[in-house]
């Protein structure tokens with residue numbers, strides 16, 4: 001490529017028969033011919049690009065290589081140590097390490113001998129593995145380290161199950177019996193497993209119904225009750241504590257409350273029924289060390305005999321886990337389950353932010369470029385805007401809390417929702433404030449490219465418009481803005497990417513570890529900008545640094561990071577596609 | 592880029608008989624000092640160099656014409672620079688008036704003063720007056736937007752807007768809020784026909800105007816200017832960015848528009864001026880030196896300087 005692009009013939013050095021006065025100039029050129037020729041600059045610029053690409057692709061490689069296999073089902077190994085311990089689990093990590101003399105001395109005689117033998121055979125290194133052994137409710141630990149020299153026996157029992165549960169994390173064990181509505185099937189056997197799958201589906205359906213009642217119906221009743229209470233409080237605030245209005249509201253609230261209590265009782269009965277139904281649906285399991293455990297079927301999210309799976313079964317497990325990841329809510333303090341609320345929150349917040357920041361930034365850029373008289377003041381404003389991009393994002397978070405949440409939100413609360421005080425409505429972090437804070441943060445990212453795009457609109461076009469009798473605003477609206485639209489979109493794309501990846505300010509202005517409700521739902525007014533929301537970036541931080549079970553959360557960190565990157569890429573690709581369309585529409589080949 | 596004064600090529604062109612008007616005969620093209628006798632010896636430029644006021648040599652035959660645009664004692668300063676000195680001229684209705692003169696003499700400035708495009712530039716000071724069909728252009732309280740709607744302008748470089756061909760042509764109607772589809776379509780067709788572009792673009796009116804060729808773009812700009820039915824059409828070197836064939840078409844077009852529109856045109860091409868215009872004004876260093884019927888300016892100019900310029904002996 002370089003050979004093609006760069007003329008190998010050293011043109012500058014060729015003697016030219018020119019007039020005498022050009023002799024000195026030719027000498028000068030020869031002195032800088034290396035630079036003039038440009039070869040070193042190619043290496044410099046190409047090297048810089050290559051370095052940047054290498055770093056970015058390393059990052060992507062790490063994220064992808066660790067993020068993608070997270071959900072792939074691993075075989076479950078059962079290990080018997082020389083000490084007589086038995087346990088089972090999935091290998092989470094393998095490594096070698098050097099065993100120090102003190103540690104060696106601390107080992108019992110036989111173990112030390114084996115360790116020494118391995119050290120000698122293995123280049124003074126000892127291999128060890130970390131097993132995800134689960135069964136936290138029985139053992140109090142999620143993971144175990146085991147060094148190879150300790151292993152006496154290792155097997156992959158055919159019926160060793162990997163069970164994902166709603167609580168307590170994974171469980172590893174061999175099923176001994178299935179109890180379903182009074183019928184007992186002993187196992188393990190193919191027939192029992194087929195029955196388990198049926199039974200499990202039913203138990204989960206029952207559980208889903210119960211959860212739906214608990215979450216939606218009871219939530220609805222509680223909300224109605226709360227509204228009645230708020231109505232009483234409103235009446236009290238508006239008319240005084242002794243007023244007839246308040247008394248009327250109170251009577252109404254009481255009547256409603258009685259009605260609701262009745263409904264609540266009915267629901268409670270139904271819940272008890274469902275509970276009783278599922279109580280008799282259990283899987284009896286024996287762990288590797290011989291302990292018996294009973295797993296209620298409704299608590300089992302997914303169970304599979306890990307060592308019996310063929311490639312297709314594994315793929316099915318993988319797909320089902322990916323689906324859960326993308327579409328479900330998190331559980332077990334976010335280290336299990338899905339991230340749907342976080343995806344939803346991230347996309348929604350980014351979109352609201354863009355909708356806020358792009359028009360705002362474009363208007364500001366229009367004033368700066370089109371209306372303001374150029375001078376020191378405008379230059380100062382421009383410099384200030386550019387510097388805004390360098391302010392640490394957490395500072396914007398602090399500003400967002402102080403200004404949006406407390407000042408504006410608090411003001412809104414006393415004005416619009418006095419009956420709910422002291423519990424805040426808008427006076428705390430929420431989707432709207434987070435979007436506004438990020439809009440502020442990304443404002444320079446929109447203003448700067450927009451201004452450049454406005455400046456790049458040819459003067460001849462503007463003059464043509466004025467000559468047709470257009471006013472300034474007509475010219476801006478019909479000529480300048482359409483022509484600058486691709487540049488404005490560039491700003492929007494940059495803002496989108498910046499905003500979607502920002503975490504620090506969100507921690508202060510509304511992203512939460514767990515949001516019970518999505519910011520959009522079926523209840524009027526459908527979009528609830530005051531609610532706190534989950535965000536993928538914050539989720540990653542939470543998983544990686546705040547998690548109790550950090551080893552289990554680690555793969556999820558990579559997977560979630562991968563998802564966030566993919567999401568930003570998708571948002572960007574959409575925006576770039578729109579820009580390409582606009583460009584085709586507003587700019588011809590000749591200009 | 593644009594040569595100061597006529598280039599040798601143009602000089603050569605002058606030898607050719609001008610096809611349409613056929614007026615200047617080759618023998619009269621090069622009036623030698625002995626044969627033609629200018630009324631005064633060449634000292635106008637020296638007087639200007641001494642900064643003495645110059646009185647425009649206006650041919651008497653122009654006086655009676657009905658003027659669409661009257662310029663009186665017009666002065667223009669760009670900051671400290673005095674760009675136009677005491678310009679007085681009457682642009683006849685329904686005719687083509689050409690402005691010629693060396694580069695930087697103020698032709699574009701004068702043209703842009705007519706529709707007050709110079710308002711967009713800071714530091715411009717104006718003196719004297721202009722009247723469009725009797726209405727003052729520079730009086731206080733004049734609505735510049737309304738004024739510009741009465742004047743069409745075509746620039747040296749084609750400047751189509753970043754929108755479809757159709758929208759380009761009807762731009763002035765759009766900004767007036769016209770939304771009747773029939774009116775818009777009809778105006779578009781009429782203007783494109785008048786600009787000689789209709790046949791080429793009638794099937795792709797919704798295409799981006801920026802995809803047209805340079806010559807087509809310039810004709811589109813003319814169509815856009817005449818769609819507003821202006822009282823005067825200002826053309827600032829409309830052919831300077833075009834090849835000879837596209838130039839020929841624009842010249843034909845000007846020929847066709849003559850009569851219906853009053854045209855004020857800047858050109859550097861003597862041949863073009865002599866072929867297409869009815870009157871010609873010669874400017875030099877911000878002064879209007881001589882103004883008269885094109886035939887007189889090219890064949891029997893009153894001033895020696897004009898003669899030198901149009902024959903290419905002065906650059």
Ligand SMILES: Nc1ncnc2c1ncn2[C@@H]1O[C@H](COP(=O)(O)OP(=O)(O)OP(=O)(O)O)[C@@H](O)[C@H]1O
Pocket residue numbers: 593669672674693694695696697698699700701712
């Ligand atoms: N915006 C401006 N600010 C200051 N001076 C200007 C401006 N525009 C033009 N001038 C000056 O005014 C004088 C006349 O310029 P003008 O553009 O009218 O010349 P012109 O006759 O059209 O020349 P050309 O044939 O090269 O187009 C020139 O000396 C030019 O430098």
Ligand SMILES: [Mg+2]
Pocket residue numbers: 698699700827
């Ligand atoms: Mg000019």
